[in-house]
Amino acid sequence: MSEYIVVALDAMGGDNAPSEMVKGAVDAINSNKEVKVVLVGKEDVINTELSNYTYNKEQISIKNATEVIETAEHPVMAIKRKKDSSMVVGLHLVKDGEADAFVSAGNSGALLVGGLGIVGRIRGIERSPFGALIPTKTGVALLVDSGSNVDCRSSHLVQFAKMGSIYMEKALGIKNPRVAIVNNGAEEEKGNALVKETMPLLKECSDINFIGGLEAREIPAGAADVIVCDGFVGNAILKTYEGVASTLLSVFKEGLTSNLKSKIGAALALPSLKNKLKAFDATQYGGAPLLGLNGLVVKTHGSAKAGEVKNTIFQCATFKEQRINEHIRENIVIEKKKEE
Amino acid sequence: MSEYIVVALDAMGGDNAPSEMVKGAVDAINSNKEVKVVLVGKEDVINTELSNYTYNKEQISIKNATEVIETAEHPVMAIKRKKDSSMVVGLHLVKDGEADAFVSAGNSGALLVGGLGIVGRIRGIERSPFGALIPTKTGVALLVDSGSNVDCRSSHLVQFAKMGSIYMEKALGIKNPRVAIVNNGAEEEKGNALVKETMPLLKECSDINFIGGLEAREIPAGAADVIVCDGFVGNAILKTYEGVASTLLSVFKEGLTSNLKSKIGAALALPSLKNKLKAFDATQYGGAPLLGLNGLVVKTHGSAKAGEVKNTIFQCATFKEQRINEHIRENIVIEKKKEE
Numbered sequence: 001m002s003e004y005i006v007v008a009l010d011a012m013g014g015d016n017a018p019s020e021m022v023k024g025a026v027d028a029i030n031s032n033k034e035v036k037v038v039l040v041g042k043e044d045v046i047n048t049e050l051s052n053y054t055y056n057k058e059q060i061s062i063k064n065a066t067e068v069i070e071t072a073e074h075p076v077m078a079i080k081r082k083k084d085s086s087m088v089v090g091l092h093l094v095k096d097g098e099a100d101a102f103v104s105a106g107n108s109g110a111l112l113v114g115g116l117g118i119v120g121r122i123r124g125i126e127r128s129p130f131g132a133l134i135p136t137k138t139g140v141a142l143l144v145d146s147g148s149n150v151d152c153r154s155s156h157l158v159q160f161a162k163m164g165s166i167y168m169e170k171a172l173g174i175k176n177p178r179v180a181i182v183n184n185g186a187e188e189e190k191g192n193a194l195v196k197e198t199m200p201l202l203k204e205c206s207d208i209n210f211i212g213g214l215e216a217r218e219i220p221a222g223a224a225d226v227i228v229c230d231g232f233v234g235n236a237i238l239k240t241y242e243g244v245a246s247t248l249l250s251v252f253k254e255g256l257t258s259n260l261k262s263k264i265g266a267a268l269a270l271p272s273l274k275n276k277l278k279a280f281d282a283t284q285y286g287g288a289p290l291l292g293l294n295g296l297v298v299k300t301h302g303s304a305k306a307g308e309v310k311n312t313i314f315q316c317a318t319f320k321e322q323r324i325n326e327h328i329r330e331n332i333v334i335e336k337k338k339e340e
Numbered sequence: 341m342s343e344y345i346v347v348a349l350d351a352m353g354g355d356n357a358p359s360e361m362v363k364g365a366v367d368a369i370n371s372n373k374e375v376k377v378v379l380v381g382k383e384d385v386i387n388t389e390l391s392n393y394t395y396n397k398e399q400i401s402i403k404n405a406t407e408v409i410e411t412a413e414h415p416v417m418a419i420k421r422k423k424d425s426s427m428v429v430g431l432h433l434v435k436d437g438e439a440d441a442f443v444s445a446g447n448s449g450a451l452l453v454g455g456l457g458i459v460g461r462i463r464g465i466e467r468s469p470f471g472a473l474i475p476t477k478t479g480v481a482l483l484v485d486s487g488s489n490v491d492c493r494s495s496h497l498v499q500f501a502k503m504g505s506i507y508m509e510k511a512l513g514i515k516n517p518r519v520a521i522v523n524n525g526a527e528e529e530k531g532n533a534l535v536k537e538t539m540p541l542l543k544e545c546s547d548i549n550f551i552g553g554l555e556a557r558e559i560p561a562g563a564a565d566v567i568v569c570d571g572f573v574g575n576a577i578l579k580t581y582e583g584v585a586s587t588l589l590s591v592f593k594e595g596l597t598s599n600l601k602s603k604i605g606a607a608l609a610l611p612s613l614k615n616k617l618k619a620f621d622a623t624q625y626g627g628a629p630l631l632g633l634n635g636l637v638v639k640t641h642g643s644a645k646a647g648e649v650k651n652t653i654f655q656c657a658t659f660k661e662q663r664i665n666e667h668i669r670e671n672i673v674i675e676k677k678k679e680e
Contacts, residue, residue: 150530184490237576242557244588247477248584248585249588252616266609271602273596
């Protein structure tokens, strides 16, 4: 591997592929001299896109892959059958040590199946959760698991809490991140069977700053930095978050443009409004990493544009620089062995 | 029981008790001649509040109760020990047939414990879910269970779906309501163990309009009328909904008032904006009924003001007029017996 941090990017995945993927890659290398991007996908298509830009040729290469996994495909079947898809080829680059990370805006389920099957979990990590970065009023929080493991055991949630804590501390620079578990109330007696079993285990963890249970209502206000739950609950929270935000924004837009008076008002208020809303947008931090793998696999939104792609490439660079997987190995796996 | 529809109201429960509770009761009877409200709580306190209003004395009475269950109290202990609390006394009015419904903005857990223990479930109904009305872009949807049963079996979810369907059809006049189950994706193979077990059972129900699984992202857009899930997931969705909406509204407010230009703009846009946002507010429909009890028990928001209290009293009147519990008995319980 070169001295560069090498990020393989699925040039064919997502609603805006390949154009926004390629643009994001060019933008990333143009502002970070330590990163090299391998664009994975149909060589001719990628070359056509690249011809629109000027950039340091040493920092971008292409890995040809003739197939594409579509969003609606069955994840297991797709990974099994499409051996020459951009996703499978990109994941093999990480497995073979030719890339430090793989980023895709494509089929989440396939990325999960492929990440586990091709890159594989760190030995001792029981489950790999998606960690989605969600916006809060005061910054950003990590929702872990945001959708990878829909049925969990308490030992899984404990590892999610630890990996999430390491991630927020190292990748986002949040010191001593506050870790909370999603619960249906603040009171001690609350919780479903899983939460009741997990709560005392988390309290015993001396290596994380566990602050207890929190109701989902408190997440947007910024009540915790790492929010632990099973992947079914996490998916429900993440998707509700996105759905309510997008619906409310459209209701607002309609309100601001429903008549001439409100349109004039909107024109006056828009700059400062946009400024405030920009803070409530997590795409500036990058995509959702699949934590606990032998390498880094990151999912960006299906709707990701160049800006989010660029931020996700930077996120991969930080992940590598901060040696996050080494911290996971040292702090979770080795400690676990000691206990056994 | 008189010819009136009798609604017992916890005058002492919630952040704004007793003043907003009493005001809501007076507003309700002043605009509906068929409703009688029994204000349950400290007689002298209630009388002082009532002295501020003129109203038909026949439509309001007081049932004295000397104790109050606080929001932070342990539900089971509170119901057991505070026999003369407004909540316990009010629930007994329903049990004894002196009231058709009981409404409280107080401790949700205690209301659930008391509703089950004092009023009791309809024979044949396995679990009583809270059905929260949540706003959507096109109207309103019922989230059931929104927090009552945190660990559920598939047979519980099937009954939630049926009770929710009856409720939305009869209480809100939505014909052939679309029933969906919360899932972590639209694809057939998605779901945690509970959803995978429940999905085929719901498909077999010929008495509901089951449209399949839906991602939480689609709820705010109005993709279904009855949204089925266990109470833990439902609580997470409901609280995320409330938290994101309130945080985004405050971000918007800050954006609209951050400088002189935006303030002028805000003043111009406000009327039409408020108008649009009003539609995205479910309190106009009332509180969250605890479905499947021998009588009606409704939880309003802890922060409920007179308007929401009044709407909840009207909701109780509709529940009684539309004979919703009779429909639940006929369509769910009797059908279930036939199957056995």
